[in-house]
């Protein structure tokens with residue numbers, strides 16, 4: 001516990017759902033000096049946490065779990081939260097349902113578990129469609145649970161830097177009809193010094209959906225720009241830099257790649273599109289954002305087929321499986337779509353990820369091999385694709401590894417690697433929206449050939 005902090009209410013704060021958001025929120029509150037009780041329905045997860053271990057890979061979590069062990073309780077018993085905790089954060093998952101709408105069954109289960117007569121502030125951190133808070137409040141009143149006050153406090157953390165993000169938020173959004181309830185939550189986060197956006201519940205819910213939809217739009221936009229760059233021979237890295245220096249645009253989220261994934265963007269964009277549709281509004285822009293993202297994942301398969309002639313029998317190395325670096329989360333990861341498409345074309349796959357466990361093989365096509373060292377994935381491969389921009393893949397840019405491949409074709413799906421460095425090491429480098437870079441030896445041979453024939457200089461790129 002941090003001795004410099006003012007003494008806090010001795011009552012513990014409750015967390016319902018100890019996933020990425022719930023556990024990190026609980027750890028942040030512990031860091032701020034609170035006792036925290038974390039409830040989950042997943043017994044195995046609770047047992048892991050009780051043993052002091054993180055149930056997933058997230059930098060900083062292990063350390064905080066150890067440091068605050070005395071102030072943290074992990075339980076499957078709702079009576080340890082509903083009653084003893086005056087403020088309870090709801091951080092359960094809200095996955096996409098079959099219609100694309102958010103599946104709120106876990107949230108509804110939590111509401112159902114609150115006993116009559118309980119006094120608490122229920123803080124919704126799960127991402128829910130706008131209007132959910134109003135419906136829950138109405139339901140709580142209709143079922144006589146007048147002691148439950150509702151606050152929407154959406155979460156903006158990014159997996160891979162979740163601990164940092166929760167402890168250094170750029171804003172705290174609080175939506176509530178009851179100012180005292182909002183104040184109770186604001187007081188918990190006040191030591192972090194972030195600007196507070198205090199508003200009604202529906203607006204707070206919309207902030208989260210709109211923010212994620214905008215970020216996804218930015219990604220799909222720059223992916224389309226990259227595809228045009230490919231067609232006209234421009235370099236998207238320069239284009240993005242030139243755009244990003246404009247303060248009205250900003251440089252963040254202007255890195256093209258093979259599509260966004262993860263547990264948030266795909267589902268939140270779909271949920272906002274459906275929410276709009278359910279209210280009679282056709283959110284056309286989001287339909288395009290989603291379609292561009294899906295096509296972007298598949299585009300690389302076509303590129304590969306064009307280069308290799310055919311994918312049937314080709315050995316393809318996938319470098320990175322998690323939807324982004326710094327996490328082992330595979331939800332909606334582009335790697336899974338790519339693997340399925342490549343296998344459908346007859347390729348055999350060898351995959352690597354520095355943190356994703358072997359359980360991923362259940363999600364990958366039969367016959368996929370998983371290697372522990374990234375370098376081993378390259379041996380004998382006809383092509384390697386950088387799917388997740390893990391920094392350690394920069395170390396693969398070595399002549400001996402280019403030489404170990406059947407064909408040193410390096411398809412950089414995240415524009416991670418410096419093309420010149422790759423070419424110098426002997427790789428045929430292909431990025432997203434950037435001119436291709438041939439190995440130095442090939443370039444030199446081309447120059448010699450051209451000197452011989454006095455033909456016009458070739459343009460690097462496709």
Ligand SMILES: NC(=O)c1ccc[n+]([C@@H]2O[C@H](COP(=O)([O-])OP(=O)(O)OC[C@H]3O[C@@H](n4cnc5c(N)ncnc54)[C@H](O)[C@@H]3O)[C@@H](O)[C@H]2O)c1
Nearest residue numbers: 017018019020021040041042092093094106109126127155
């Ligand atoms: N993961 C992110 O990067 C992120 C960022 C911002 C917001 N969010 C939102 O936060 C919410 C949680 O996301 P997450 O990634 O932490 O999910 P998660 O799947 O990692 O964790 C959810 C946890 O809730 C538990 N749970 C489900 N039903 C329960 C119940 N009735 N009672 C107690 N526990 C229950 C599950 O067992 C699981 O441990 C989602 O709405 C998500 O959209 C996620």
